[in-house]
Amino acid sequence: MPDRERAETYLRLQAEAELRRALAMPEYKPPRDHRASRGIFLSGQARRMRRRRASVDRVMRQQAGRQGRPGQGGSANQLERQARSLPAPLQRAATSSLALALSAAGPLTRPLREAANQVGDLLGQIRHTAWHFRRRLPRRLPGRFRGRRYAPPQAHSCAERVGELAAVLAAVGAISEQTEADVVAGFAFALAARSRIEPDLLLGKGWLGHRPMRRQASTHSPPSGQLRAYPVGVFATGQVKGVPIQFYFGVLMYDGGSVRVTIQAKFPPKSLERDHSQPDPLFIALNDIRAVDDRGGTYHADFSGGGGDGHWDGRLDLTPAPPAGLRWLDLTLPGASVVRIPMDTPAADLRITTEPVTATAADRLLDAHTAQLMLASATDAAPMLADDTPNLFGMAADLLAAGVVTTASGSLRRLVAAAAHLGVRPPIALAAIEPGSLPADWLSLRARAEREDGPTGIIAVAAVLPEADGAQCLIGELASDADSATMQVHARGWPEPQHRGGVRVEKFEWTARDDLGGSYLLGTGGWSYSDGEADLDLHFTPALDPGARSLDIILTGATTRVTVTVPLDWREVA
């Protein structure tokens, strides 16, 4: 158990040091319009308006002059008649030309739309990359090269550092969440009272970039009844907008009153037309699925999930919840005949083991981040270790200074060893630490980080894990591709996913190891969370080994580790 008093003292002293730094920074000034540029814009606009008025006046004068000239009334009337007779043939010609143009452009519409969508996607990617680039750039540029847009007050960086440190200490149990909230809120108050950040933060309003909104405790009681899973493993073919879709129903999952079935949809890439201004046709189709059970009960399915071009996955929640004891469910899929989903297939008898966890929370936090580091390229590793905010060396130095870990801590020694492996020298605060040996799992991660020869297929795992540290998980299906693998998990009693102070704070860690010794890290991709229930899409890194015959999926909590062994009998989705 960490020395809480020492950790809190360290945090508060660091906050004092950051306050001194902030006091040397300029005071916050609310953003204002740039008067010079505004003046130029207004004068330009006035000039344009003057020109327009002048040209309109000129035309009016010319017209008035023509009408006013004597002896030209007859020709004017003739001109007017000719002008009146012009629109009809012009309109006819235009209509026929338009029809001709439309028929000629018809075959081009689709490729054009696809091209527009691709451009839209590309623009999105460029914007995303530019956002990240812009975020880092201002810190490295002198002031005169920075944009004129709103920039957060410099003292935000001080608040970020205090928030990150508090988050790390709270994540490892060295301080309470209340202390974390008190210190961070108090620090923001102190900065705002000295005009170093936005004054609204005096009232607790605004956003410092690292403070999650404290949620009210849920008044919902957790669902009663057992978690149950039944493998389905049914393929079906449907159609959406004329595009053939291959569906796969993996696992039927029961949680108290709710019932959902996992679904995968595959279709030829770039075949399904998308209009960015409209909901995706596949999404509309998946939300239009109806079901009838073996007793005549009817249901509607709500889809949650998504995907990219060619592959979607997610879950269908049945409404109302089907009663217990049903044998099958007939689903009416978009553009397909009815598909029968068995509801009573027993799950395979998988080997599940539990064991106590002996590592401290701090060791687990550092190890989890160091393991991630082993997957990084040499160029990415150095910023992750030393430059990024937060960075791994800074986090480790803080934990050491706060007395949460010692120089003999295994996790610190592994971190230093990993840094040496990646060719990065630790800072002075960690220089005295003797590098430990790197675990074989991590070395295997690094060796296989770039592989893209994973098996292609899907497995309906349907495993209900025993409760561990207050959470119980149900593994749905495991889908693998050449470069990645994804596992769908439903969890009860799951902590709300949090990224506090830029630090990934997860009370549970997912890892995996295959029968060939290959190790994998699992990161949360998509997730949804409500009142302790969560649906998680966990992504494997690196891709699964095609030669592996079984996989240990490991869930590690604060005190308990659960392992389920899954035979890798892949079924191919066409």
Place this chain on the structure above:
Amino acid sequence: MSAPWWAAFGPAEAPLSCGDAKHRLHWADGKLHAPDHADAEGELVLAALGGDTSPCLDVVSAWSRHSDDLTVLAAGPRSHTDAVTIPAAVLDEVNELSDSAGQGQHSSSSLVAYRRRSGHASSGTVSVGGTVSHHGLPRRAVPSPRPVPPKALRQAAVRRAKLRARSGGWTGYRPLHGARMLPFGWPGAETDQARLELIRLLALGAPLQFRLCAAVAHTWSADGERASRAEQARPALTAALAGRLAPAASQWLGIDPDEVEVAFCDGPGWGEITRTTVDGNARLLAGLPVAWLAKVWAPGFAVVGSHLVVDVLRADWPQASVLALRSPGQDPVQLDIWQEQGHWIVTSR
């Protein structure tokens, strides 16, 4: 017997808009008073019985409630050059929030119910020489049309109020069990009446900010009411000491404030201050009691005549006799000091 913690402070005042009137709050001998409210107790009792209270008395009550609030030390000034200011717009918003809360807030266990009417004076600033600034507190409410309580009931309430005052304070923002409060404008604010009060107290200006910090520090010192719980508050008290000693030490020795290491000292005597070198950097190691904040730092003579003052032997503002260090590691010497035009000067060594 040593001098009381407030003996080195002179009196201080802060003007306050109280309804249509300009009132003043007066601080002397460690207490804040509202001299323009002759029957303050009676007004508070009436407020407790459903009448209206006044901004002056609200602030006086808040002062009492926050005299052991460690948040004051976290937010308050670190040195006499560290300006803590509350913008007028924020103070206006605080007053509006307090009004909206007061309209729905009732407490059976509290004498002060924050019952006010909406509407407040236009925002105005009185700021003279950095002393006091206050903006637009609510107008004094029109007396409630409720019937005046029977005399016996009123006398009983006055007796209860006096009893409470003797037993350590008027009331508290904590014991609002079961009180119905209107939601404020941000998540969790309904429990954050303390933050609004703190803003209003800090808005009273620098002299009263230092006096409030001193009151809090004294409460947690060996002679204070919270001495028995100081152990639990050690991290916050250590940070409060470090944050204030570091700039003083920097002024004293020219040392980098980040190189000042402070420990909370709760033993007998004034403590200990030594200098060392770590990795080629000069470092100051200090062990001081929390009382140093109340008795030395807050009155403004942490550093006098190239000496760091570590303890007060006698004080009777504007003069004091103190123990001070010429340099770290030496024995302290006695100095007589005098406050003149806001600055303390050494009169004899």
